Each structure stands twice: as C-alpha cells, then as structure tokens.
Amino acid sequence: MTGHDDLPGPVPTGAAPTVRQPAGEPPSRTARPAPESSRATRPVPEVPRVTRLVLGAADTAARAVAAACTGIPGHRPVLDTALLPNAALGLALEAQRRSLAAAAAAYDRTAPLLGRAARALLPSGWPDAAARRAAHWSERGRAERRRAREEAAPAVHALLRSVASAVVEQMDLDAVADRVDVNRIARRVDADDVLTRVDLVAYTEQVLDALDIGRIVRDTGGSITAETLDAVREQHVRADRLVQRITARVLRRNGTEPRGAAAPAPRPAAERAPAHAAPDAPARPASPAPQQPAPDAPQRSAPDAPPRPAPVVPPSRPLPEAP
Amino acid sequence: MTPPVRGGGASPPFRAPGPSVQGLPAGLVSRTTAAVLDAGVLFAAALTAHFAYAAGRYLLLGPPFAMPDPAAWLTFSTAGTLAVGYLAGSWVTGGRTAGNQVMGLRVTSRSGHRLTLATAVVRAVLCVVFPVGLLWIPVSRRSASVQDVVVDSAVAHDWYGRTRPPVRPRAAGRDGGARS
Numbered sequence: 001m002t003g004h005d006d007l008p009g010p011v012p013t014g015a016a017p018t019v020r021q022p023a024g025e026p027p028s029r030t031a032r033p034a035p036e037s038s039r040a041t042r043p044v045p046e047v048p049r050v051t052r053l054v055l056g057a058a059d060t061a062a063r064a065v066a067a068a069c070t071g072i073p074g075h076r077p078v079l080d081t082a083l084l085p086n087a088a089l090g091l092a093l094e095a096q097r098r099s100l101a102a103a104a105a106a107y108d109r110t111a112p113l114l115g116r117a118a119r120a121l122l123p124s125g126w127p128d129a130a131a132r133r134a135a136h137w138s139e140r141g142r143a144e145r146r147r148a149r150e151e152a153a154p155a156v157h158a159l160l161r162s163v164a165s166a167v168v169e170q171m172d173l174d175a176v177a178d179r180v181d182v183n184r185i186a187r188r189v190d191a192d193d194v195l196t197r198v199d200l201v202a203y204t205e206q207v208l209d210a211l212d213i214g215r216i217v218r219d220t221g222g223s224i225t226a227e228t229l230d231a232v233r234e235q236h237v238r239a240d241r242l243v244q245r246i247t248a249r250v251l252r253r254n255g256t257e258p259r260g261a262a263a264p265a266p267r268p269a270a271e272r273a274p275a276h277a278a279p280d281a282p283a284r285p286a287s288p289a290p291q292q293p294a295p296d297a298p299q300r301s302a303p304d305a306p307p308r309p310a311p312v313v314p315p316s317r318p319l320p321e322a323p
Numbered sequence: 324m325t326p327p328v329r330g331g332g333a334s335p336p337f338r339a340p341g342p343s344v345q346g347l348p349a350g351l352v353s354r355t356t357a358a359v360l361d362a363g364v365l366f367a368a369a370l371t372a373h374f375a376y377a378a379g380r381y382l383l384l385g386p387p388f389a390m391p392d393p394a395a396w397l398t399f400s401t402a403g404t405l406a407v408g409y410l411a412g413s414w415v416t417g418g419r420t421a422g423n424q425v426m427g428l429r430v431t432s433r434s435g436h437r438l439t440l441a442t443a444v445v446r447a448v449l450c451v452v453f454p455v456g457l458l459w460i461p462v463s464r465r466s467a468s469v470q471d472v473v474v475d476s477a478v479a480h481d482w483y484g485r486t487r488p489p490v491r492p493r494a495a496g497r498d499g500g501a502r503s
Contacts, residue, residue: 233353233427233482240350240466247461 047100051093344480348466349428354478355457358450360422365406403451410447414438419484427482433475446474 118127373390381388393401413420414430418437423429430446432438438446449456449470456469463472471477 229425229427230482233480236353236356236426237344237350237480239352243351243461244466251462 048097051096055089345482346479349426349478349480350466351457351460353426353428353480354460354468357420357422357426357428358454358457360425361410361420364421365402365409368409369402369405406451407444407447410450411440411443414443414446415440419481423478427480428478429481429484430476430478433477438474438476442474442476446470446476449473 377388377390380391410420413423415438418429418431420430430438432442453469459469459472460466465477467477
C-alpha cells in the first residue's frame, strides 16, 4: 500500500539486538556493525518498531476515547495513572526485547553451521533451484500485492472521502477561518503574477458591453440637458415675477402676480383635435379660461353667468388693461 | 440625474411633468430672451446666406472670394422679409420659434388656437418693426405686449409641448418647476 515493498529493506532501529563479532576474530571493546553480507542475510528485527507503532496507535485511540468520554458522568481517566497496566506493558516489552536479542544471538551462531551443513548435505543444484523458485514466487507475490492495491484504491479513496466529509461536517469552519491569518496569506500572493495571467482588456470590454456605456451616456446627456434647460426656464420665470412685482409696486397695484392666464395650456389644435378632424379645424380650447371675457374684447358672456369649473391651470379673471 | 436602468433602453428618460407655470402667460424676461435667441438664429441664417452667396459666386465666377455688399435698402428689406417669414412661419406651423422652443413658450391666439397666417404675419411685422412693444408686458394685466394687444394673441409657458411625458410620481428630492 505504501510502496515499501519496492524499496530496499528497512534499516534496523530501536531495540535491535547487539551485533556480535563473528567467531574467530579478536573481540573488541566496542561493538562494530556487522558487514553488509551478514546484514543482508540476517533477519531484520522490525518487530520492536512494529510493536511501537501498534502501541502508539492503540494509546492514541484510547486517549481519544477517554477525551470523548470526559463529559460522561462517572468517567474517570486511568490511562496515565494505572499502575498494573503500565507495569504489564513494560514487562511485555522487556520480554520481547530479550527474546529478540536471544534469537539474534542464536541466529548469528547457528547460521554459519547451518549453511555449511546444508551445502554438505544438499545436492549442489538445490540451493540455486530453491533461490530461483523463491524469486519466482516473490515476483508473483509482488504482482499480486500491486494488483490488490490497485483494486482496493477506489474503495479506500471512497472511504477516505466519506470520512473526510464526516469530519468536515463536524468541524466549525467559521472557527477555523477565524484562526486563519488572511493577511499572511495575502502577503504570500504575487498580485503581479496573477494580473499578468488575467486578460484585463478582454474583461474590461465584456464589462463595457454589458453596461452599454453608450446608452448610459446618451440618457445621462439628454437628462442633464433637459434639467439644465428647465433650470434656465425657472430662473427666467423668477425674473419675470420679479419684474412683475416691481412694475406692480410702481403702478401701485394690489396684486403682484400676473393676471389673465389668457392662454392656458396652449397646445396646438392638431394635438387636441380628434383623429377624424381636419388639422386646421378649430378645436375647443383645453381650458375654459379662454372663454372668460378678454379685457380688450367686447363682453360676450352674461354678467350673471354661472362660474365655470376650475381649469387645470389656475386661472384668474382678466382685468382691463392698465393704462 | 436619471439613474441608468438596465434593459430600459427603449423607454425615454424620466422627466417630471409640466411645471406649475404651464399655460400661464410668459413675462418680459422670458420673452426677451426668446427674442434675442431668435435674433441670433436670424443673424446666423443671414451670415450663412452671405457665405453661401460668396461661395457660389467664387465657384461660378472665380476669385476673389468676397462677401456681398448690397445696398442698405436691400439689406434691410431682405432681413425684414427673412425675419417676418421666419417668425410667421414658425408661429403658424409649430406655434413657436427656436427661441420659444428653448424658453418653453408658445404663441397662440387668446382663445388658445394656433395663429392664422394673416395674424401671424401682422404680428411678425409688428415684432420686427416695433420690438420695444415687449416693454408693455409688465404693464399689461395679462402680460401682453403691444403686438399681442393688436392681434389679440398670447404667449404662454408650454415647456414640453408634444414631448410632454405622461404624469408619473415625481422623483424624490426633485421639485422641478413646482418651485416657481
């Protein structure tokens, strides 16, 4: 699964037994490592390492379970303070270490004898044939492991995904995000490199096309022009009223507003006339104000005529022309 | 300023409805400004005619390129005819000249009808011959000039005319012509 079978053999570590000197050589004060030939044929003491891994995983799982059970009433953590379990574990580990050391010593002493005996007793071709068969079965076993690993990979990946999803669902991502230093991440980002990979001109053209800048400019320009024109007209209307007030004050009139409203809503006759009417046909005025007597026209309506309804434009009865 | 509306290119920009002075008689300042604008239009037209005459003469007869120098009577008569035609034609056809269009004014009879050709010509002649008749506007109770008194016409505010938009609720913060 991890590809260790394709790598060289692991180096003995940890509680590997002390390598003894071959027989016949003078003993030395310090133990020296065995030659490569003896290391290659000697059984590698991986048992202590595997034992540590198993014990570490089991201890981690036990601690996780203990932490999960912290909130349970009556639970009491005993892993670190239990005397007998720790003593039994230490005794087992020491026994394992001594057993492995004894096995290694026995192997060192008996291996040369067994080799010579095998060469003397067995036919000359058997070791080579056995080595070839072993290589054959080893290669087949390696291929089977690889195939099994490939077949198990999707299932393992699916399992990992489901486990990861479950873990993520249980996580408070907001709390995780709060712990993330965004500024530190931003400082590591090369903005220039990002910008060089972005086609800003193309994006700008797309944005301008979507916004329809031409229409906005047209609408804005027309609206500004209309509002400016209205403002100018309003100023002129104020000026008109100012002149009117000054004139009324000079002439000592009572009212200051212009009177008359002789032409209310002076829209062309073609606008008000019905569709079937001739364009030049006289149409009724839109407001009743023109029906009122004109100051410099002969009085056509009776003095006691009922008042007409109020028009849209505030009318005022026209008065005779001032001298 | 009218905010841009996405996808609303077909609809015209929103404008407030007509001002409260709609239909009221125009005063001295507005009508004088309109008259000045009309005088500018006439001056530009006369200048264009001069250049056109000079260009045509240059193309047909060759150099020199010189502006025409007609006699005084011809100048005045041509200018007067041009002015009378411009004013009368504008009042008869659209009810307003270019200056009236800018100032939002409309010239009608006192009954609200469009001027007839004869009335428009007489009024135009009076405007050209006696422009100071506008000074009678502040004195008149109905803001009528001498020309209005003579031909029984009126000049009233009509800011939007045919382009008057349909009445809609006014935009917040915009008072438009209601202030006046």
